[in-house]
Structure formats: structure tokens, C-alpha cells
Amino acid sequence: MEIIHVSAECYPVAKAGGLGDVVGALPKYQCKAGDIAKVVMPMYRTKFLYDNEWEVDFKGSSNLGNWHFDYTVIKEKTNKLGFDLYLIDINGLLDRQKIYGYNDDAERFTAFQIAVVNWLSNWEHRPDIVHCHDHHTALIPFMMQFCYDYQFLGSIPTVLTIHNGQYQGWMGWDKSIFIPRWDLWKRGMLDWEGNINPLASGVKCAGKVTTVSMSYLDELRVNANGLEKLFEYERGKCVGILNGIDNEVWDPQTDPYLEHHFDIQNVTVGKQKNKAALCARFGLNPEKPLFAFIGRLVGEKAADVLPDAIRTAIHHTQGNASFLILGSGETAVEWEFQQMTGIHSGVFNAVIGYDEKLSHHIYAGADFLLMPSRVEPCGLNQMYAMRYGTVPVVRSTGGLKDTVVDMGDFEGFGIRFDHASIADIDYSVGRAVSVYQDKTHMEWMRKHMMQIDHSWERTVDEYKAVYQSLK
Ligand code: ADP
Ligand code: GLC
Numbered sequence: 001m002e003i004i005h006v007s008a009e010c011y012p013v014a015k016a017g018g019l020g021d022v023v024g025a026l027p028k029y030q031c032k033a034g035d036i037a038k039v040v041m042p043m044y045r046t047k048f049l050y051d052n053e054w055e056v057d058f059k060g061s062s063n064l065g066n067w068h069f070d071y072t073v074i075k076e077k078t079n080k081l082g083f084d085l086y087l088i089d090i091n092g093l094l095d096r097q098k099i100y101g102y103n104d105d106a107e108r109f110t111a112f113q114i115a116v117v118n119w120l121s122n123w124e125h126r127p128d129i130v131h132c133h134d135h136h137t138a139l140i141p142f143m144m145q146f147c148y149d150y151q152f153l154g155s156i157p158t159v160l161t162i163h164n165g166q167y168q169g170w171m172g173w174d175k176s177i178f179i180p181r182w183d184l185w186k187r188g189m190l191d192w193e194g195n196i197n198p199l200a201s202g203v204k205c206a207g208k209v210t211t212v213s214m215s216y217l218d219e220l221r222v223n224a225n226g227l228e229k230l231f232e233y234e235r236g237k238c239v240g241i242l243n244g245i246d247n248e249v250w251d252p253q254t255d256p257y258l259e260h261h262f263d264i265q266n267v268t269v270g271k272q273k274n275k276a277a278l279c280a281r282f283g284l285n286p287e288k289p290l291f292a293f294i295g296r297l298v299g300e301k302a303a304d305v306l307p308d309a310i311r312t313a314i315h316h317t318q319g320n321a322s323f324l325i326l327g328s329g330e331t332a333v334e335w336e337f338q339q340m341t342g343i344h345s346g347v348f349n350a351v352i353g354y355d356e357k358l359s360h361h362i363y364a365g366a367d368f369l370l371m372p373s374r375v376e377p378c379g380l381n382q383m384y385a386m387r388y389g390t391v392p393v394v395r396s397t398g399g400l401k402d403t404v405v406d407m408g409d410f411e412g413f414g415i416r417f418d419h420a421s422i423a424d425i426d427y428s429v430g431r432a433v434s435v436y437q438d439k440t441h442m443e444w445m446r447k448h449m450m451q452i453d454h455s456w457e458r459t460v461d462e463y464k465a466v467y468q469s470l471k
Pocket of ligand 1: 016017018019021294295296326327328353354355356359378379380381382
């Protein structure tokens with residue numbers, strides 16, 4: 001089976017969050033399982049582009065409204081990632097350093113999607129599946145069915161995976177001129193409450209829709225940033241498939257970012273060494289339990305509650321626990337964390353920014369990983385934490401609910417709470433500090449977590465079943 005993944009992110013080419021991790025790993029494991037999976041994404045100006053060798057695969061041109069543009073598709077030469085990787089270059093739109101955050105993102109991703117369907121229409125054969133990820137690629141199923149120039153691609157089955165339904169790519173109807181000549185009777189397939197809504201359009205037009213955990217699919221019917229009714233109506237075509245993690249990249253025994261490798265046998269000593277290095281770097285006491293947070297500092301992750309929750313926990317634990325933050329996002333939250341590094345030095349530190357290497361050090365060296373997320377479609381951090389013997393302390397939502405069992409339940413190994421509130425976070429930190437004193441229990445939890453299979457090998461068959469249901 002030949003599967004074309006279309007995505008805005010793919011690790012290690014360009015990553016802003018978990019979407020990049022998933023699109024960098026799922027195709028590799030699909031290829032290992034015997035299918036032909038390929039990825040096509042925009043050609044941003046990232047380090048990966050300059051460090052690798054490329055060949056030109058195709059040159060074409062198309063229109064974005066009245067603007068005529070040329071595009072070039074390049075292919076990575078050595079199969080470095082374990083699958084064929086194609087980048088699309090559109091001068092003036094995609095040739096930027098960042099993935100998102102520009103005023104013309106709507107134009108950038110619409111042009112990218114037009115280039116993808118235009119390129120596919122020039123293939124000599126048809127792929128078996130076009131698999132789109134999130135709203136940046138969710139207009140493709142519409143284009144393949146209702147744009148006159150591409151309708152002949154309509155027989156190729158499409159799948160849309162929703163990694164994050166909060167962002168939908170809304171555009172005013174004035175931007176409808178960007179979509180290549182389309183059947184005006186199908187306006188309803190683009191519209192949601194008076195705007196063009198790419199994510200809603202993808203849900204309506206794709207053959208199947210998947211979400212990245214089972215619980216998230218249930219939650220979307222009651223909390224989907226305005227699309228609740230649509231998810232209820234389309235429930236028949238939706239499937240929840242829990243993400244995996246790339247066990248080759250995330251392996252404490254071989255992780256090239258780590259100085260002190262460890263496995264399940266020597267986890268206690270291994271983590272001690274990593275913790276000592278981390279604490280020395282950030283001025284923290286390695287004797288105290290270390291709580292970490294890694295992620296985007298945004299409302300979805302409840303980052304706004306964290307500064308007060310941590311201040312409260314520092315007070316209640318009487319300084320007997322340490323906290324380390326790695327993240328960037330809302331300026332107000334960044335500022336608060338920066339202030340706290342001075343006021344609570346010795347028990348608190350924060351790195352504002354994005355640092356892949358440090359994130360690995362933290363998964364290896366921390367005792368607990370805090371994830372109070374308001375919304376968490378899957379969450380990869382808790383799975384990385386578990387693989388590195390770090391106990392997840394999570395709000396019971398989405399994928400966190402599907403992957404973490406509270407230590408009070410049978411064979412439980414994590415800590416769960418219900419509300420993204422100061423009280424719940426503070427109470428959970430208290431539970432964690434208590435269990436930290438019990439070395440035997442901690443070691444049992446670490447070993448138990450490290451044995452859980454979150455590999456993609458377990459998951460690729462579920463995607464295959466979705467693809468086969470569309471044949
Ligand atoms: P989301 O995609 O919603 O941000 P996920 O849990 O799915 O959340 O994935 C987040 C990914 O991004 C993980 O690989 C995590 O380690 C990484 N990450 C997030 N913030 C940072 C950061 N500031 N520095 C390094 N890695 C980060
Ligand atoms: C999104 C979600 C996150 C999920 C990731 C990968 O960014 O917020 O929960 O793990 O996508 O699917």
C-alpha cells in the first residue's frame with residue numbers, strides 16, 4: 001500500500017510539537033511493516049534542509065487566486081528518515097525559518113495544499129491513500145473532490161488525523177478566491193458558521209477521520225472549539241488511535257543526548273546520575289524530588305495556572321521539592337517564570353525557549369513530569385517520561401487518561417487529578433512528595449512504566465485497518 005502523508009511538521013526536519021514527532025515516526029514504522037509511506041511537507045529554511053542532500057523531483061506552477069506561482073518538489077536522496085521525504089518550495093511563502101506564526105499563514109498553507117494536489121495530479125500512478133494531518137492540510141480532501149482541475153483525484157481515499165482540534169485554520173469567505181475553481185454548490189463543505197473552516201471541511205470531506213486517542217474522540221463531541229455538533233454528526237467515520245512513540249529515538253540506553261545511559265535494571269542509579277547533572281546545572285538540590293514541565297506555555301497546557309500552583313506547592317512542601325520548567329509561549333507566563341527563578345532560586349528554575357537536547361536530559365533526570373493540560377489530544381511527553389522512568393503527574397483528560405493509571409488504582413504508576421487548578425496540582429505534588437520517600441515503591445513504579453509498550457509497531461495495524469476500510 002502506498003500512503004502519502006501531508007503535514008506541516010515532521011521531526012527532525014521541522015518540529016513545533018507532537019505533530020512533528022508523529023509524522024517523523026509513523027511513516028517509518030509503516031515502511032518497516034511493509035507498506036510504502038511517504039511524507040510531503042513545506043520546504044522551510046531549517047537546519048535539516050542545509051545538512052542533507054536533495055534532488056529535484058518535480059517543477060510545476062499553479063495559482064493562488066490571481067497570483068501565479070511556481071513550485072519545486074525536492075526529494076531527500078538517502079532515505080535518511082526511513083521513508084521518502086519530499087519538500088515543496090514556494091518562493092515568497094514557504095521559504096521562511098519558522099513553521100507558523102506569520103500573518104499570511106492562510107495563504108502559505110493554502111498554496112502548499114494546492115501545490116500538493118497539483119503535484120499528485122502529475123503522477124503517472126495513483127497512491128492508495130492520501131493521509132492529511134491537522135487543519136494546515138485539511139482542505140486537500142475538498143480539493144480532490146470538488147475543484148474542477150483535481151476532481152479526477154477524487155477516487156483516492158483520504159484520511160484526516162486530528163492532532164489538535166482547537167486550531168481550525170478559519171478564514172473569511174473573502175479568501176475563497178484562493179481555492180482553485182470549485183463547484184459552488186459545495187459551499188457547505190467548506191463552511192462552518194459563516195467562515196471557511198479547513199478543519200471542519202476535512203472532517204466533512206475525508207473518507208475517515210482519526211483522533212490521536214480514544215478519549216479525545218469522546219471529548220470532541222462535547223468540547224471541540226465550536227465543532228461539537230459536527231463530531232457528533234460524523235461519529236460514524238471517526239476512529240480514535242492512540243499515538244505511539246519512536247522507541248529508537250527515545251531510548252535511555254542509547255539516547256545520544258544523554259551522558260549517563262540506563263535501562264530497566266539500573267534505572268535507580270541511572271536516573272540519579274542524570275538528576276545530579278541536571279540539578280548541578282540549574283542550582284537545585286538532588287536530594288529533593290524534582291518536578292519538571294516541558295511544553296508550550298499556553299492555556300491548553302494550563303501553563304497559566306502553573307506559576308501560582310508551583311508557588312503554593314513550594315510553600316506547602318516547605319521548600320522540600322524542586323521545580324524545573326522548559327517551554328515558551330505566552331509572554332505573561334514566560335515573564336512570571338523568569339521572575340520566579342530569582343525569587344525561588346534553589347528550588348525553582350526555568351529555561352524559556354525550545355531545546356531538544358535539554359528536554360531529553362529532563363525526561364532522564366526528573367522524578368516527576370507535570371502535565372495539568374486542559375486539553376491533551378494525546379500527549380507524547382508523558383510517554384517519553386515513562387520510558388525514562390519519570391512518574392507522570394497528569395490531569396485526567398484525552399490521551400493522558402488513556403495512558404496513565406493512578407498509583408491508587410490496581411498496578412497504578414502515575415498520579416492523576418481532575419482539575420487544572422492550583423488546589424489539584426498542589427495536592428498532587430503532595431502525593432508525589434510522599435511516594436518519593438518510599439524508595440521501593442518509586443523503583444517499582446519506574447520499572448513498571450518502562451516496560452509499557454507504547455511503540456508504533458503496536459499502532460500501525462490500526463491505521464492499516466482504517467485505510468483498508470476505505471478500499
Ligand atoms: P503538543 O504537540 O501539544 O505540544 P505533545 O506532548 O504531543 O504536545 O508533544 C510535545 C513535543 O514537543 C514533545 O516531543 C516535547 O518533548 C517537545 N517540546 C515541547 N516544548 C519543548 C521545548 N520547549 N523544548 C524542547 N522540546 C519541547
Ligand atoms: C497535538 C496535541 C498533542 C498530541 C500531538 C501529536 O499537538 O496537542 O496532545 O500528542 O498533537 O498527536
